[in-house]
Amino acid sequence: MTDRRVQVAIVGAGPAGMLLAHLLAADGIESAVVETRSEDYVASRIRAGILEQSTVDLLHSCGLGDRLTREGDRHRGIYLQWPEERHHLDFVDLTGRSVWVYGQTEVQKDLVAARAAEGQEIHYEVSDTALHDLETDRPSVTFTDASGTRQRIVADVVVGCDGSFGPSRHAVADPATWEKTYPYSWLGILADVAPSTDELIYAYHPDGFALHSMRSATVSRLYLQVPNETDVAEWSDDRIWDALAVRLGHGQDGWHLEPGSITDKSVLPMRSFVSAPMRHGRLFLAGDAAHIVPPTGAKGLNLAIADVGLLVPALVDLLRKDDPHLADAYSDTALRRVWRCTHFSWWMTTMLHATGDPFEEQLRLSQLRWVTSSEAGATGLAENYAGLPIGF
Ligand code: DHB
Numbered sequence: 001m002t003d004r005r006v007q008v009a010i011v012g013a014g015p016a017g018m019l020l021a022h023l024l025a026a027d028g029i030e031s032a033v034v035e036t037r038s039e040d041y042v043a044s045r046i047r048a049g050i051l052e053q054s055t056v057d058l059l060h061s062c063g064l065g066d067r068l069t070r071e072g073d074r075h076r077g078i079y080l081q082w083p084e085e086r087h088h089l090d091f092v093d094l095t096g097r098s099v100w101v102y103g104q105t106e107v108q109k110d111l112v113a114a115r116a117a118e119g120q121e122i123h124y125e126v127s128d129t130a131l132h133d134l135e136t137d138r139p140s141v142t143f144t145d146a147s148g149t150r151q152r153i154v155a156d157v158v159v160g161c162d163g164s165f166g167p168s169r170h171a172v173a174d175p176a177t178w179e180k181t182y183p184y185s186w187l188g189i190l191a192d193v194a195p196s197t198d199e200l201i202y203a204y205h206p207d208g209f210a211l212h213s214m215r216s217a218t219v220s221r222l223y224l225q226v227p228n229e230t231d232v233a234e235w236s237d238d239r240i241w242d243a244l245a246v247r248l249g250h251g252q253d254g255w256h257l258e259p260g261s262i263t264d265k266s267v268l269p270m271r272s273f274v275s276a277p278m279r280h281g282r283l284f285l286a287g288d289a290a291h292i293v294p295p296t297g298a299k300g301l302n303l304a305i306a307d308v309g310l311l312v313p314a315l316v317d318l319l320r321k322d323d324p325h326l327a328d329a330y331s332d333t334a335l336r337r338v339w340r341c342t343h344f345s346w347w348m349t350t351m352l353h354a355t356g357d358p359f360e361e362q363l364r365l366s367q368l369r370w371v372t373s374s375e376a377g378a379t380g381l382a383e384n385y386a387g388l389p390i391g392f
Contacts, residue, residue: 002149003151003152004121004151004152004154005153006155007024007155007157008020008024008029008155008157008159008315008319009032009139009153009154009159010033010159010161011034011158011159011167011168012033012035012163012168012287012289013033013035013039014108014161015104015107015305016288016308017033017035017159017162017286018033018108019308020161020286021115022062022064022111022120024316025120027316029316032122033120033122034126035122035123036125036127036129036162037124039124042124043105043109046266047104047105047300048103048300049102049213050101050213050298050302051099051107052097052298052385052387053097053386054302054389055301055306059110064107064114068100068102068106068110071106071216072102073100073214074098074099075098075099075198075199076090076092076093076199077089077098077382078199078201079199079200079201079202081201081203081249082205082368083249086249086252087373088199089378089381090382091382091385094375094382095382095386097382097383097386097387101213101214103215123151124146125146126143126144126146127143127144128142128143129162129166129167130143130167131160131167131171131283134171134280134282135280135281138155139154139155139283140158141155155282156319157283157315158282158284159284159286159315160286163287164288168285169275169290172277172279172280172285176276177274177276178272179272179273179274180271181269182271184209184225184226184227184228185226185227185228185230185268186223186267186268187223187224187232187265187266188222188265188267189265190221191219191220191222191260191262191263192263193218193261194218194220194258195213195214196212196257197214203248204351204353204364206354207246207354208247209225209247210223210224210225210243210247212257220260222240222244223295224243224244224247225354226267230267232265237259237262240265241259245257270294272293272342273292274335275290276335277335278307278330278331278335279330284330286311286334288304290338293341293346294349296345296348296353297341297344297348297349297384299341302341302387303337306337307334309390310391311334314326314329337392340388340392348381352364
């Protein structure tokens with residue numbers, strides 16, 4: 001067993017773990033990251049693509065905003081629609097805040113490049129990761145590295161950024177958990193075709209929800225509500241484009257959906273999950289390790305980044321000044337925003353997905369009419385979608 005000593009051991013090299021390592025380094029705090037997957041897998045897995053204002057501000061503030069400025073696409077708002085109706089909500093007019101189309105894959109590339117330039121210690125393709133002595137001030141992480149050697153990293157603090165399947169969340173003793181599984185899933189596609197819209201379209205249709213998103217001027221990302229346990233093999237390219245055309249209103253007021261070559265197809269389950277507290281002794285959790293939201297509203301990545309934005313000053317005070325106040329407040333402060341986003345994601349999901357229940361359908365339509373016609377309703381949606389300040 002080889003032993004290493006660092007200030008912070010980070011479990012998980014996704015965007016939360018890598019941003020944490022980056023921000024800690026800017027404050028002179030050394031970290032080591034362990035990750036079960038390969039570097040290529042983490043970099044190429046397809047995730048959401050919408051960054052809210054506070055995420056963009058944070059990335060800029062730590063030197064990660066250059067490519068985002070050049071290649072990201074700033075959107076003023078979104079379209080909300082239902083059969084025969086399409087309405088634009090302008091978040092800038094409503095709240096002064098906007099959102100950016102810039103895929104998680106791109107954020108991850110920028111983080112990996114920035115950390116590589118500074119020689120960040122990262123161990124990919126590790127196995128048997130375990131956390132130890134979290135109630136002491138010498139917690140540690142053990143793992144088997146890619147070459148088969150057992151290693152131990154002894155730290156002052158361990159941060160679990162390893163998602164809902166990683167070991168970190170199981171190290172919190174007796175957590176309170178809340179969970180909801182939705183009775184539908186999303187079929188997501190990437191297509192080599194210019195988006196048929198300038199900003200995202202969220203569409204309710206009695207056949208099911210559809211979303212027209214995008215990654216660039218030449219790549220579109222679209223989603224369809226499908227039953228749970230759907231096998232992608234049941235969905236030919238033609239069937240997907242036909243369903244998207246119906247639900248997104250092809251032909252309505254002269255609007256056309258342009259189909260194109262599909263390069264990726266996958267089914268995403270929809271789940272809400274919160275585990276509290278987000279701290280156990282010298283272990284702190286950030287991102288999906290502590291909470292999962294359904295994708296509607298694109299909060300998952302933004303929430304993970306907000307956790308890290310709160311955790312960094314807390315760890316800096318703890319490790320450099322021996323001041324535990326922010327670290328002690330971290331879980332409660334973070335959970336306040338987690339529950340706001342959990343509610344917003346649940347609300348967007350239930351407002352836009354079809355359940356076949358005629359009473360619920362009328363409530364859904366009433367809610368859609370309200371948020372698109374009342375400034376108070378629209379502002380509430382805009383404030384949550386474009387994102388509340390990190391410390392909310
Ligand atoms: C995307 C995903 C979402 O869940 C959403 O609400 C908006 C956009 C996306 O992948 O582009």
